[in-house]
Amino acid sequence: xESNLLNDIGYLINIRRNEVEVLTSLYGIDKIKGEIKVLExxxxxxxxxxxxxKTRLLVCSDLPEPDIIHNKSNLAQVKKNSDSxxxxxxxxxxxxxxxxxxxxxxxxxxxxxxVLEHIKCQDKAIEEFKRVLxxxxxxxxxVPNFIERFYEFPRxxxxxxxxxxxxxxxxxxxxxxxxxxxxxxxLQERKVKLAxxxxxxxxxxxxxxxxxxxxxxxxxIRHLPFNWTKLFKRHGMVIIDVFSTNYLPWNFLDxxxxxxxxxxxxxxxxxxxxxxxxxxIKYLGYSLCVITSKRSKSI
Numbered sequence: 153x154e155s156n157l158l159n160d161i162g163y164l165i166n167i168r169r170n171e172v173e174v175l176t177s178l179y180g181i182d183k184i185k186g187e188i189k190v191l192e193x194x195x196x197x198x199x200x201x202x203x204x205x206k207t208r209l210l211v212c213s214d215l216p217e218p219d220i221i222h223n224k225s226n227l228a229q230v231k232k233n234s235d236s237x238x239x240x241x242x243x244x245x246x247x248x249x250x251x252x253x254x255x256x257x258x259x260x261x262x263x264x265x266x267v268l269e270h271i272k273c274q275d276k277a278i279e280e281f282k283r284v285l286x287x288x289x290x291x292x293x294x295v296p297n298f299i300e301r302f303y304e305f306p307r308x309x310x311x312x313x314x315x316x317x318x319x320x321x322x323x324x325x326x327x328x329x330x331x332x333x334x335x336x337x338x339l340q341e342r343k344v345k346l347a348x349x350x351x352x353x354x355x356x357x358x359x360x361x362x363x364x365x366x367x368x369x370x371x372x373i374r375h376l377p378f379n380w381t382k383l384f385k386r387h388g389m390v391i392i393d394v395f396s397t398n399y400l401p402w403n404f405l406d407x408x409x410x411x412x413x414x415x416x417x418x419x420x421x422x423x424x425x426x427x428x429x430x431x432x433i434k435y436l437g438y439s440l441c442v443i444t445s446k447r448s449k450s451i
Contacts, residue, residue, distance in 0.1 A: 396437025
């Protein structure tokens, strides 16, 4: 089980690397002069900003303790991943995005990938990002695009089918071993199991919101590109570029296999780079990249 998890994390790292390479190709990260000091907020199971070019120092942060809702990994595991890749100049800090333990104007780039949707007080988080950012520095945020909600339908039901298959397999093995036969469950035990299911999936048969939202409809609206840019503009950030990536939404297959998802991303990278430069579908990708800059004090 642990070996499979580590293999999945390895493929997840490859997927994240691919996304960052696409991002930097579409934006042209070489516009940043000199070596940069980067803060990644919410590195989760792995990290992505390590694959940004020209990085002199990278600080990865996430919640200090594992959390079943917001952070299913922990920094110790993330550090182990970085050691296995031989990455240097990395530091790991346990903290919340709402209280970053850094001095004002410390970083050239603040990077986050699929983090903001999990933060209830997004305005406070943006203020913290801005506080630790140097004048003229960049906030690079990869966030879910509204298109992602359409692809979440097959992903959600694939996941439920996978869970159902796992449960049926376990019950079958118990049955053949003459232990814990399902027909021996009391009515009360069945009610508890059903209650537990609806506790985890309160919106069933509709898809669950992936983040700090009341429902999938609210999430769809909040993830419209102009709502993401409005969030940054409220805090005086200058919009440098906005575009989407992942036009072929292989993400929904990760419930089956990270290996398969990684393979498909690699095979379709050239297509993604070509399509990503077409303005006509600029906002029709699975993920949205919002790049903003902090005004210099002279402005």
